[in-house]
Amino acid sequence: MKSWAVQFNEPVSYQQGLDLQHRLLKARQNDEIPDTVLILQHTPTVTLGNRGRDNYLLLSREEYAERGIELFHVERGGDVTYHGPGQWVLYPIIYLGGSEADSHGYLWNLEEVALRTLADFGIEGFRREGKNGAWTEPGKVAAIGFRLKRWVSFHGMSFNVCLDLSGFQTIVPCGLVGQPVASMQTVLGDACPPMDAVRDRLLANFSEICKRDLEVFETLEKSPVSKFAE
Secondary structure (H helix, E strand, O other): OOEEEEEOOOOEOHHHHHHHHHHHHHHHHOOOOOOEEEEEOEOOEEEEOOOOOHHHEOOOHHHHHHOOOEEEEOOOOOOEEEEOOOEEEEEEEOEOOHHHOOHHHHHHHHHHHHHHHHHHOOOOOEEEOOEEEEEEOOEEEEEEEEEEEOOEEEEEEEEEOOOOHHHHHHEOHHHOOOOOEOOHHHHHHHHOOOHHHHHHHHHHHHHHHOOOOEEEEOOOOOOHHHHHOO
């Protein structure tokens, strides 16, 4: 059976994306749907994972609100990160039982998706010992934080393409003091590829590395997932 991949063409509020993930998580646990990957952009949001601490927030809650940045404590792994338009977020809701029951292996796979996507556009990316994600010389491009429930994954990976990086200046990204954040645009400048080209390579690399044959739906409305949306 093919897995599903659902694209979103407009930025999605974090709450909307979170609610949809929770519904799909339950549906996947009950075998009502196949493995499903959401790929989307969020409206400006700061999220803190289960290791995130409020002292990694450099503004008050009121100041975040004044800047139009929403703030969420969520159940994923990892610390604090920023989401905004110009960044792809990959949410795989997939079963990792049997021979795939290895959270470290899944983390490696997501890092590999990011690294191969960077390489597709001529960017040298690398891992850093003791720190997850994908890095380039100017800084970290992909952040990873996921959770497993009954061996079904949710949350996932963010991948910086051409977003306004100033949002990261309001936090201590991933709890790493003094560690810069970068994007594909940081490296490539005006040669940065369009968002849809990067999206297509992220999905293709995910399909190959995670061994999921993806049926891609261009919009939520055209996908079977639409019945799980509000």
